[in-house]
């Protein structure tokens with residue numbers, strides 16, 4: 001037998017799963033291009049009409065005060081000082097508009113920030129160009145403690161002034177405890 005042959009032990013019998021024969025590949029003259037694909041979805045920083053800031057926050061005091069005040073559940077996990085309230089729309093976005101969202105994390109934990117309705121690109125992380133592994137279209141961006149990330153997104157044409165989309169930390173316990181907000185597209 002030629003080359004590597006992975007084996008699996010099952011009841012002491014050896015099974016061939018795959019045989020790799022690289023002799024043909026050695027003759028290939030094809031090269032991987034330096035740039036595989038450029039952006040084709042119109043995320044143009046010059047088209048940005050609005051920049052918004054989102055501060056991801058955790059803390060005991062906010063939660064205790066909110067609970068004593070009889071507010072909505074949670075309160076320990078907030079965005080811009082507010083816990084999620086299903087009755088509150090945090091802001092309106094214009095359909096077909098391009099926005100930059102600056103997301104910062106003042107807490108002691110990393111938060112994976114997720115936006116509904118759009119996919120986005122990471123413009124920069126702490127003022128530096130993103131790692132190539134983060135340069136594609138995304139719907140979640142990790143924001144470690146102390147980091148500031150800027151994401152750019154173009155909102156689709158569909159609008160509805162009543163039914164909101166959410167943005168939130170994607171750790172279930174965090175969004176459930178309030179690290180979430182709502183926007184509508186108009």
Ligand SMILES: [Cu+2]
Nearest residue numbers: 111169171174
């Ligand atoms: Cu979180």
